[in-house]
Amino acid sequence: MDKPTRSLPQPTPETQHFWEGTQAEQLLLQRCTDCAHTYFPPRPFCPSCSSRSVEVYAASGRATLASYVINQRPHPAFDGPYAIALVDLEEGPRMMTNIVECEQTPEALQLDMPLEVRFEQVSEDIKLPLFAPAGADK
Numbered sequence: 001m002d003k004p005t006r007s008l009p010q011p012t013p014e015t016q017h018f019w020e021g022t023q024a025e026q027l028l029l030q031r032c033t034d035c036a037h038t039y040f041p042p043r044p045f046c047p048s049c050s051s052r053s054v055e056v057y058a059a060s061g062r063a064t065l066a067s068y069v070i071n072q073r074p075h076p077a078f079d080g081p082y083a084i085a086l087v088d089l090e091e092g093p094r095m096m097t098n099i100v101e102c103e104q105t106p107e108a109l110q111l112d113m114p115l116e117v118r119f120e121q122v123s124e125d126i127k128l129p130l131f132a133p134a135g136a137d138k
Contacts, residue, residue, distance in 0.1 A: 006077040008126050015042045017056050022127040025119045027059040029091055040093035061117035063087035063131055066094060070104050083109055087131050101132035 011019040018041075021028035031038045032046035033053040045052050068085035075082075083099040100118060102108045114134035119127040 006075075006122065008123055011125075014044055018042045019126060021056075021058070022119055022129055023125075025127070027061050027089075027117050027129055028056050029059045029089070029093060030054045030056055038091045038093060040089070040095055060090045062090040062134070063095070063115045063117070065099070065109065065111055065113045065115060065131075067111070068099065068109055070106070070109070080104065085109075085131070087115055095129070097128075098130050099132070100130045101136040 009015070009019070018028050028042075029038055029040055030042055031054065032049060032051050033055055034051040035046060035049040037046055037048035039047050044054070046054060064087065066086045066088045068083045070081050070083050071078075072081050081104045083104050085097055085099050086094055087097055088094050099109060099115070100120075115131040116134050116136070118130045118132050120130055121127050
């Protein structure tokens with residue numbers, strides 16, 4: 001029997017471009033062309049000025065660790081403890097994600113540590129953006 005998986009997002013018309021980007025291993029953000037505010041999660045209007053003049057662009061994939069909690073409770077989709085994290089993207093928005101490719105300990109997960117996006121195929125249609133310490137082997 002296959003190992004159970006995590007809950008998967010359900011793309012909507014407003015988020016479809018984001019999930020198509022992750023399939024192509026690109027982290028796509030939106031930026032308002034009126035006030036230049038960059039934001040996440042995807043939506044059809046700027047959360048800063050309410051303008052509908054927005055553009056989609058590829059982010060750098062770089063971030064820093066803003067906060068995290070290490071979940072110690074058993075979960076059928078994860079082996080061992082795993083970090084649930086908030087990362088500050090280089091472009092400004094904050095994103096909830098998981099930290100991968102490092103020990104899941106307070107010693108390894110240092111606040112403000114530089115991170116890089118990784119993409120994990122979790123279904124035929126969904127690749128999740130996860131983050132690893134910058135310079136970690138892919």
